[in-house]
Amino acid sequence: ACGGEGSGGAASGKDDGKIVMGFSQVGAESGWRTANTKSIQESAAAAGIELKFSDAQQKQENQIKAIRSFIAQKVDIIAFSPVVESGWDTVLKEAKDAGIPVILTDRAVDSPDTTLYKTFIGSDFVLEGKKAGEWVKQEFASAAGPVNMVELQGNTGAAPAIDRKEGFESVIGSDPKFKMLASQPGDFTRAKGKEVMDAFLKANPDIDLLYAHNDDMGLGAIEAIEAAGKKPGTDIKIVTVDAVKDGMQALSDGKINFIVECSPLLGPQLMDLTKKVLAGETIPTRVLTEETTFTQDQAKAALPERKY
Amino acid sequence: MTNLMKQRLFWPVAMLALLLIGNLIFEPGFFSVELRDGHLFGSLIDILRQGSPLMLVALGMTLVIATGGIDLSVGAVVAISGALACQQIAGLDDQGAVGGVLVAVALALLLCAGLGLWNGFLVGVVGIQPIIATLILMVAGRGVAQLITDGQIINVNSPPYKTIAAGFLASIPVPVIIAAALVAAVALVIRRSAFGMLLESVGGNAGASRLAGIRSRRLIIIAYVACAVCAGVAGLMVSSTVSSADGNNAGLLIELDAILAVVIGGTSLLGGRFSIAGTVVGALLIKTLDTTVYTIGIPPEVTLLFKAVVVVVLCLVQSPAFRARLSRRQPAEVSA
C-alpha cells in the first residue's frame, strides 16, 4: 500500500533533466503542518519537480540523517523546515561541499555562516507576535482600567512559541495598563488549550483578553469559555495566530476577534525559488511569506475560498 | 488485610489532600462547587472531568500491569478511537442523529478491542516482551490515526457526540459518570469473579500459574483488550471535549501518566497485586498536579522540576524504607 517502486534515484533525476528535490519535513504535528506538506507536494508536482519527501517525526537527528541521505542520493536541491534553529552547520557544510544548494522553509537556522543556504522562506514569528500585540493595543486603546490578559503558549521550547511570546511582549510589555495574569503552554493543541483555559477561568474571574499562539488552542479555549457560561469574542476577546479554516470560521462567527495569518502554503514560492537557484539567478536571502491579518469582517469575506 | 489496603492508600490520599489544600491557599474559591444551570461547576469538578480519560486509561493499564505486562500503545489507541469516531460522524448526513453517533462510537470501540486483541496476541500467544509488543502499535498506531484523519483535524458538529465529554446527567458531568461506571464495573467483575485473583497469580508467578492449570493466555488477552477498550473510551472523551479528532496529539504521552497513576496507586510494575482504588487516586493526583501548575501559575520553565519534586516526595513518603530510616535516625542504630 505504501508506494512500491524503490527508485533509489542517485541518477534517476538527472538524466531526463527533471529537478530532484529532497525535502525534510518536521513531522505532522498539526493541521498547519499537514497543509504545509500538502502545499509543497502539490506545487512540486505542478512545477514538474521530483520530490523526495522525508518525515522526521519531530526529531532533529532524523532531519540530519535525511539530509545526509539526500546528499548521498545526489539530489539537485535540498529544502527543509528545521525543527530547531541550532546545530545544522556540519550537515549543511556537507551539502555545500557536495554542491547541493539548500533552501530553508518555515523556520530559520541561526548559523553565522549564511553561505550555507541560499535563502530562507517563511514567516517571521516575532513579527506575528507583534502584529497580535498591536491589534490588542489598538482594541483596548480606549479602555480605562487594567486589561487582564491570559496567554496560551505553544510547546515549551518551540521556536514559534518563544518568538510569538517575545513579539507580543515587545509591544505590550511596556504598557502598565496591560496585565498578563497567566501564561501557560497549551502545546498548540485544542484539548490542552481547553484544559488550561478551564483552569485560567476558575482562577481569574475577569479575563478581558486571550492571546493564543495558534488557532487550535484558541478553539479549545472557546469551548472552555462557553462551558463557563461566557461569550467568547465578547466577554473575553480572543486573538490568535495561523488563520486555518476552523479558526477563520470561528473568527467570522464572532468567537475570535483577530487572527494573524501564518501561512503554510509555502509550496509555490519554494518551487519558484528552486528554479531560480538552479538557473543560477541571484535571489534574496530572506523571503517573507505573503501573509496578512484578519478581522472578523475580512474573515467572512475570505472564508469561502480558504483551502486549509 | 483491609487495614493494609487502607495503609497503602494513605500516602497518595494524603498527598492529594495536600495538593488540594495548596490550591485552596492560592485560590480561595478552589473548593467551591456550585450548581449553575443545573450543572455542577467548580475546580474540583474540573479535575474529575478532565481526569476521567486518564482514569480510564490507567484503569485498563492496571489490569495489564497486574499480569506483569505494560501497554505503551494506549496513547495511540486514544488517538485512533477518536479519529475513527469523528471520521464516521463527519460522514453522517445528520450529525445530530443519535443512532449514527452510536454506530460510530461502537465501531471505534470495536476497532480498539481489535487492537487490544492484537497486543494480547503478541504478548500472550507469540510471547513477545510486552514493552516491545506494544511499542509496535504505539509507533504504527499514531500513523493509523493520522491516516484516518488524513493528517488534518477532523471537526464534527454533533450534539450527541459532544455529550460524551461535555454533557451532564443529573447535574454530574457525563465523562465522570462514564469513568465511574467503568471503574465500578471493573471493580465489580474483580470482586464478583475470580478474574482479579487469577490475574494476580499470572502476574505473580507465570510458571506456577500455568502448572496450577490457569489459562494465562486467555487472561492476558482479556487484560489487553480491556485496556485498549478503556483507552478507546478515553479517546472518545478526548475528541468529544473539543469536537474534533487530532490524530497526532490526542493522547500524546498519556501512557506515561497512566503508568505513573498505577504505580502511585501502589501497584507494582512487576505484576501481581493490584489496586483499582489506588489507580483512581493516582489518576486524580496527577490531574490535580496539572491543575495546581495552572492555579499557582508555575512558570512553564520550572513545571517539570515541580513535577519531579512532587513525584520524588510522593515516592519517598510512600516508601516504608524511607519512613523507617527517618524514624530510626535518632538513636544511632548499628545497622551499617
Added chain:
Amino acid sequence: MSDREPVLVMRGIGKRFPGVVALDGVDLRLFPGEVHAVMGENGAGKSTLIKVLTGAYHHDQGDITLGGAPVAFSGPHQAQQAGISTVYQEINLCPNLSVAENVLIGRAPTRFGRIRWSAMRRRAEELLARLQLTIDVSSDLGDHSIAVQQMVAIARALDVDAKVLVLDEPTSSLDASEVDQLFRVMRALKEEGIAILFVTHFLDQVYEIADRMTVLRNGRLVGEYRTAELSQLDLVAAMIGKELEVLENIEEAPRREVAVLERGTPVLSADDLGRTGAIAPFTLAIHKGEVVGLAGLLGSGRTEVARLLFGADRADHGQVLVDGAPVTFRGPQTAMKHGIAYCPENRRTDGLVEELTVRENIILALQAERGWARPVPRGKQDELVARYIKALDIRPADPEIPVRNLSGGNQQKVLLARWLITEPKLMILDEPTRGIDVGAKAEIQRLVVELSDGGMAVLFISAELEEVLRLSHKVAVLRDRRLVSELDNTDGLDIDRVMEAIASGGAA
C-alpha cells in the same frame, strides 16, 4: 568440646514479623569442630534464626558474638566476610548463571581484575567433584533439577574459608548417596575445626552427624542437648511439646500392606511416552487406588516423567491414555480436566504464588479449573481452606497472610492442600515431604494411604526410598532418563533390591 570457647554465641535473640513472633529469647552456642543441629517443627523459627545470624534479617533483641567479638551484620555479605558461610533453606542461587558461576560468584579467580573463566570452571568442577557431582559446569543452573541445584549451593558454601558453616535443610531434596557424600565432607570439615550448624527434619541424619543440638519450639528455646544424651523419642517430645501420643502415631506410620490390588483399566497409562532429550519412551500404568513409586538417582528423570504425565511438557513420542482412551494433552489444564493433579518439587518457582495469600494459593487450582467467571463462593473457600489448614496443621493458621511469610515446610503443606481440594483421580506428588517435619510427614504419609484406600491413584516421587517403599504398591525404577524396571512391592522387595535395580539398570 564444651571445654573450648564457643566460636559463635547468640543470646536472647528476638525477632517479630507483623503479627508473628518468630523468635523469642533464643540462645545458641556453636563450638569449633562440632556439628550442631537446630531442631524444631515447621515454623519453629530455625530459618529465621539463621537469617538473623547472617544479617539477612535485622533482629529486634539479643546479641551475637563471633570469636568473642560482638557482631551485627548488615547483610550476608558481611557475614561471609566474617567467616560465616551459609546455605539457605530455599535454594538461593541465580538460575540464569552457569553452574560454575553460582559456585564461585563473588570470589571468582581473577588476574588483574579479569575473571579467569577456565580457572573458574576447573575450580567449580573440583568443588563439585568433592560432592561426587559431575555435570557440565558451564550449563545454566536453571536447567538442572532441584537436587543438583542444592548440591551446587552446598559446593558454593564449601569453597569459603569459613569458621562457621550453616546448612539449612540441605538434604531435603537429596537422595541417600548425596547425603552420604555431604556427610563425608562435613566430617572432614569438622576435623579442620569448622563449626557446622545443620538443620534437617530427618532424625536419622541428626543422629548420624550431629554432636549437639538446640531445640526450638514456637520461636522459643526448649534446650540444648548432646545428641548422645537425648533419645529420638525425647527429641521429638521436645520439638512437639506433647507427650507420646503423637510419637506413637509416628512410630506406627503406615506401611503399605503387600497389596493385592485388582487392577482393571488403568486410570492413567503412558504408552511409549517420551520426549527427546528429557526422557526415553516409557510405558507405565497407574490404577485406581494404586500408589506407584518412582525411584532413581537425582537427574534420573523422575520429574520429567511426572511433567509429561501432567502435560506440563509436551511429549514428542507415544501417547497418554486416561481410563483407557487416548487423550491429547494441550497443557496442564487438559490433565486437570481428566482428574490429574501435580504437586511440583520446586515449590518456589513452580508451585506457589508468593504474594498471594494462603487461601488464594490453596484454592488456585480449583479456581483455575472452574475458570475466572465462576468463582468459588467465598463461604466455600473459607470452609475448604479452614479444613485443610487444620488437616495439614498449617501454621500460622491464618488464611489471609501472604504465603511468602510462611516457613518452608508450611509452604509445602499449602501446595499439597491446593491439589487435595481438587479431589483428583490421580495425584502426582513430586517430593511432597520435602522440608516437612516428622509429625507432618507422618500425617502426609497417612494421607496418601487414606487417599489411595479411598480409590485415588497416586504417583509418588521421593528421594527417600524408605518412604517410597512404605507407601507404594509398585515401584518404577529410573536410571539415566530411562524407565528400567517395574517392581511389585511384594514380600521380597526391600531397599537393597531397589538400589540394586537402580545400579544395575535392569530388573532385579
Added chain:
Amino acid sequence: MIDLKTRMPSPPANLARMRSLAMRNKYLPVSATAVLLALMYGIGVINYTGFSDTQVVLNVFVDNAFLLVVAVGMTFVILTGGIDLSVGAVVALTTMIAAGLLEKGWPPAVALPVVLLVGATIGLGMGCMIHFFEVQPFIATLAGMFLARGLCYVISTDSIPISDPFWVSVANKQIWFGGFFITISVLIALAVVLIAAYVLSYTKFGRDVYAVGGNPQSAMLMGLRVGRTRIAVYTISGLCSALGGVLLSFYMLSGYGLHASGMELDAIAAVVIGGTLLTGGSGYVIGTVLGVLVLGLIQTIITFQGDLSSWWTKIFIGILLFVFIVLQRAVTRRRR
C-alpha cells in the same frame, strides 16, 4: 543409611551434547538478530540503488553513535531487571549544559568532565532512591526524566548553538579510509561497547550485574553487594547518557531541551531487540549493538524509500519492527 557405591558417571558424549545445546540456547537470540539484520540489509540492497554503498552502513553508525552509547548504559540497567527512563532527558541536559558552559567561554577540558559528572550524579541519585528507599525504577527514573528536562528549560527554553573551536573540530572531523569515513563519535561509541562487553563478561562487577538480574534476593543471600551493584548500574547509565549527550552535541553542535525526546524508548527498544530480557539477567552488549543497527537500518530504509507520507512513515516503522520481532521470536522460540 544406604551406601551406594556404584555411582554412574554421566557419559561424556551426552555431556558434550548438553553443553553445545546450552551454548546454542544462550546465544540464539543474538545470532538470530544478527542473521535477520543481515537479511534486512540484503533486502535493502536489492530494493534500493545506492543502498549497497559501504558508506550507507557506516552512516548508520555515524548517525546513531550517541544512541549506541546510551543503549549500552541502558543494557546494564536492564540486565539488573531495572529500567531507566531518564536517559533521553539526561542527553538533552548534557547538550544544554555543555552548550551553556561553552557559550560562557569555559574551556572544553573543564566543560566535558563537568557534564559527565552531572550525568553520573543524576544516575547515582536515582540509583540511591531505588536501592535505599525501594522506589520502583520506573518511577524513580521518570522523576529523573522530569528533573533533567526541567533543568534544561531552567537553563534556557531556546536552543543554544555551540561554536567552540574544539567542539566544532571534533564534530567536523571525518576519519577517512579507502574512500569511506566515520566520525570520532563512532570511535568513542565503539570503545564504549568494547569496554562494556569486557566489564560485563570479565569483571566481578559485570557478573554481579547478571546475578542481581537473575534473582536479587538470592544474590543478596549469596553475599553479593546488591545495593552497590544496583546503584552502580544507574550511575553507569547516567554517565553513558551524558557521554551520549556529548556525542549528540558533536552531531548537532547545539544544546536544546527538546533534543533526544523519546530516546529512552529507542534505547530500550534497541536493548530488547538485541535479545536482552527486560526481566533481567540475560543478554549481551553485542545484542544491543545489533538492536541499534536494526533501528538505524529501519530508518535508512525509510529514507531510501523516500516517498512515504508522515503517517505511512510511522506505520512502515511499525510494520518493519513487527516483522523483525516476530521473525526473531519464531527463530528463538523454545519448544514447550
